[in-house]
Amino acid sequence: MTFLEICIEVYGALGLQGTFNNVNASNDTRVIAQSVKEAWVNIQNYRLNWKFLQDEVILNLDPSRTNYDLEFIFLSTDNNFGHWDEKNFIYDYKTLREVSYNRWKRTEVTATGEPNDFTIKPNDNSVIFTPLDNTYEVSLAYFKQPQILIDNNDVPILPQAYHTLIMYRGLVNAAVFFSSSEMFQFASIRADEMMGQLMREQLPHKKIKLNPLV
Structure with a gap:
């Protein structure tokens, strides 16, 4: 769904009068748009x-x-970089x-070779x-900055199956403003259910180390 379509869903759920056709309009529609934007x-x-x-970004080492x-890495100052995923820096299918x-500042490395160690x-x-002995290509994983919805046709970078989660979260925010306790309760329950599903699907699985039986 687009930003506008999500806002229309929230607007309709609250039973507000009139039509919603622009996320940058004023009055009640502005409240809805801001509620959805903050929710995302x-x-x-x-x-x-x-x-x-x-x-990920591919970097040619020299x-x-x-x-x-x-x-230098992103070839621009205008990028969506948020923070590095240091555990997924890869060279030749191996993790750096x-x-x-x-520790790096206290260690002097003079020998050259292929990519192995790095610091941030x-x-x-x-x-x-x-220090390197040749040119190499490495893959650097990172996490993007949070996406900000601005225009009608902006689409959240969330799997489409979970766009409804943004709608429910936006509905929770808007319900507070419009003092709709019934809608707040309904949307909160649905949002919590979907958030749990999203976390199970979109977060790395934790590895649990089991001690051997004695």
Whole structure:
């Protein structure tokens, strides 16, 4: 669903008079649009590692440098980078090893070779690699910034089956403004159910280590 279509669903559920045809209109429609917008941002911010926010960038490493800032990595300052997924930096089907920045500063590496270790500067998210002996291609996984819905035809980057979750969350927000306790309760229950489903599907599964039986 588009931003507008989600807002229309919320508007209709509240039984408001008139038509909703623009997310940037004024009065009651503005309240609905803001409720939906905030609902979508809150869903994205609920966890830091949603699968639907995960992406990757291919970086060509050069032996003449070791430090790569975000502008170099993404070829622009205008990108949707949120934070790195350090456990999924890949070279030649192998996971690269992250070293803490404090430890990295205390270690001097002069030998060259293929990509193996890296660190991330906390202040600007630059990625630093050990010295290389050749050019290499690595895959760097990251999570996007929360998407902000702005225009009528904007589509949430959430699997379509869960667009209704944004509608229910938006309905919860709007129900507070319009003092609709019945709709608040109904939408809260449905939103919680769908949120649980989304978390099971879109979050990494935790590995549980079982101790051997004695």
